[in-house]
Amino acid sequence: MKNNHNITLNNINKSYQKGNNTVVVHDNFNLTIESGEFVALMGPSGLGKSTLLHLMGGLDQPTQGEVIIGTQRIDNLKQAQLTQWRAENIGFVFQSHHLLPVLSAQGNVELPLALTPLNKKQRQEHASYALELVGMSERANHYPKELSGGQEQRVAIARAIVSDPHILLCDEPTGNLDRKTADEILALLTQLNRDFGKTIVMVTHDKKAADYASRVINLETYIFEPKNIEVGERL
Amino acid sequence: MNTSLKTGHSLLTNMRQAKALTVINFKSFPQRFVASMVSILSIACVAAVILSVLAMTEGMMKTLQRTGLDNTVLVMRAGATSELQSVMFPVEVNILANNQKIIKNNEGVAQVSAEMFVNAEVAYISNVGGIKQATTTVSLALRGTSNATQKFRPNFRLVEGDMFATGVRQLIIGQAVARKMPALRVGKVITLGGAQWKISGIFSDGNSVFESELWADIGMVQSDYRRGNTIQSIRLALKDINDLPTLEKEWQEDPRLNIRVQTEKKFFADQASSLTRLIRWLGFPIAIVMALGAMVAALNTMYAAIASRSKEIATHKAIGFSPLAISTSILCEALLIAFVGGLLGILPLYFAFDGWTAATQNASNLSQMMFNFDITFLLIIKTMSLALFIGLLGGLLPAIKAMRLPVTEALRD
Known part of the structure; x- marks a missing residue:
């Protein structure tokens, strides 16, 4: 059964103060991303791609407008409610993986599960499964410094999916990787979208990376390029 | 994966996250x-200073509290606040001793001890390890005592040597004096007021302040210090200590007497409070200034820790950790720093100085008083609590900052 986890941005205005000037990032911006889509947000720096991602993930609030995920309006939630909502619904993948150096791959992936009522054994099982999905089972006990850039990003993806969120928000996930490794990561994201129905929103500068998406939104020209959407089952 | 992954934001959940x-x-x-060492060392210094002050006051209090008996009345000249300031005459001793409320033995002799108290300049040649050192001069309390004196010191024991002989220049020294000045041992000849005295023995008195004194025959002390037949204090054993107010009134109204009456216990308790007050007034302000410095150091360390980990904290927030849990973990780290600092301050002091005999100038009788550094478990707990409190205060503002850290900015930097 397909759940409604559509991402809806209604009449979004986002501006911030820089000295005495008000910088307008988005003015009356509207966008809907349906459950199960793999969307690439493209465009040059400074157009507010990451800002949109942060608004969708509840890391930032719009100056005006509504951010609705599924049936839940999130732009007016309190911080404590937002963090809880985020823990249950959103997985983040960053350009810099932001793995904790003192934890092994397994430990890093288990971290979000500390927010759940799972016991230690269950947390280990979930984390092992997530690492298996991203092809990192063999490296479960390795620390980030012992992993390559691509492997670190795979672990970061495992961390993002371990608590089975509906939505993955990826901010330049292949920005620091070579072409071959980037393609492997993008193939992995495509697999998560296709086989497990994850809604993926990916910010990228890379046209080739955007080709993996089912829809590309170019913020510079604001051109939407729809593709066919196939929705798989969740984890 | 059918297990529920619903989170929650109850206090319990927050604590689990923290x-x-x-x-x-x-x-x-x-x-x-290493980066935390400045605050660790600052807190260690504060803990060491605070513990020293507490251990000193505790040691002094215990020494003075162990001194004096409840049913013993100490009589001195009116206006005298110490035995040194007092002067009394034999006729007064007789009037006091004849009172019916004083304990008397089978022969009808009252239990009374007339005592001399002199601040003596003691000169001796220190002789450690067989090598002669320079002459040392020190102010010590010399008490002229009689046979009755020991009845007022039930804990009195000769631990080495013999009792001094009457009519000759012999004295016994308290074991606190012997511990502090190892050169003073049985058989040693020392100079007091220009005359040669021989140490005949060493005594203990239940770690009371008397162990900081030299005791000799009252007649010899009066003679050597040209005091005629005057004495300085009288100790009387009352049949019932509750009679003291009546007795005091009676003596105050007696025109032949001009005296101050109090229990011996109270006399030493007052000395204890005035001595420890002095230490506190000197010690605590220093400790407070140091504590403020340590707090600023802890604050600085934690701010630096947060600045260097802003991305990590932002990632935790993005993952879904609550701001409360994040700030609690920052506080816990500040407490860890404080705990390590506290231990570094307490443990060396404990192992090096617990039970160590220190000496201080007792302002009321101008002579040295020995006491032991007493680092009790309670003092360790008090000191550690203070260290943790400094850590808590030092970690509070950084914890609030971490709580409010804007995730988007931190991730973008």
């Missing part, structure tokens, strides 16, 4: 250990 983050902080603490 525990997970604290474990991570502790794991990475060795990486920040």
Whole structure:
């Protein structure tokens, strides 16, 4: 059964103060991303791609407008409610993986599960499964410094999916990787979208990376390029 | 995966999250250990100073509290606040001793001890390890005592040598004096007021302040110090201590007497409070200034820790850790720093100085008083609590800052 986890941005205005000037990032911006889509947000720096991602993930609030995920309006939630909502619904993948150096791959992936009522054994099982999905089972006990850039990003993806969120928000996930490794990561994201129905929103500068998406939104020209959407089952 | 992954934001959930983050902080603490050293050492210094002050006052209090008996009345000249300031005459001793409320033996002799108290300049040649050192001069309390004196010191024991002989220049020294000045041993000849005295023995008195004194025959002390037949204090054993107010009134109204009456216990308790007050007034302000410095150091360390980990904290927030859990884990790290600092301050002091005999100038009788550094478990707990309190205050503002850290900015930097 397909759940409604559509991402809806209604009449979004986002501006911030820089000295005495008000910088307008988005003015009356509207966008809907349906459950199960793999969307690439493209465009040059400074157009507010990451800002949109942060608004969708509840890391930032719009100056005006509504951010609705599924049936839940999130732009007016309190911080404590937002963090809880985020823990249950959103997985983040960053350009810099932001793995904790003192934890092994397994430990890093288990971290979000500390927010759940799972016991230690269950947390280990979930984390092992997530690492298996991203092809990192063999490296479960390795620390980030012992992993390559691509492997670190795979672990970061495992961390993002371990608590089975509906939505993955990826901010330049292949920005620091070579072409071959980037393609492997993008193939992995495509697999998560296709086989497990994850809604993926990916910010990228890379046209080739955007080709993996089912829809590309170019913020510079604001051109939407729809593709066919196939929705798989969740984890 | 059918297990529910619903989170929650109850206090329990927050604490579970805080525990997970604290474990991570502790794991990475060795990486920040050197950077945290300034605050660790500052807190260690504060803990050491506070513990020293507390141990000194505790040691002094115990020494003075162990001194004096409840049913013993100490009589001195009116207006005298110490035995040194007092002067009394034999006729007064007789009037006091004849009172019916004083304990008398089978022969009808009252239990009374007339005592001399002199601040003596003691000169001796220190002789450590067989090598003669320079002459040392020190102010010590010399008490002229009689046979009755020991009845007022039930804990009195000769631990070495013999009792002094009457009519000759012999004296016994308290074991606190012997401990502090190892050159003073049985058989040693020392100079007091220009005359040669021989140490005949060493005594103990239940670690009371009397162990800081030299005791000799009252007649010899009166003679050597040209005091005629005057004495300085009288100790009387009352049949019932509750009679003291009546007795005091009676003596105050007696025109032949001009005296001050109090229990011996109260006399030493007052001395204890005035001595320890002095230490507190000197010690605590220093400790407070140092504590403020340590707090600023802790504050600085934690701010630096947060600045260097802003991305990590932002990632935790993005993952879904609550701001409360994040700030709690920061506080826990500040407390860890304080705990390590507290231990570094307490343990060396405990192992080096617990039971160590220190000496101080007793302002009321101008002579040295020996006491032991007494580092009790309670004092350790008090000191550690203070260290943790400094850590808590030092970690509070950084914890609030971490709580409010804007995730988007931190991730973008």
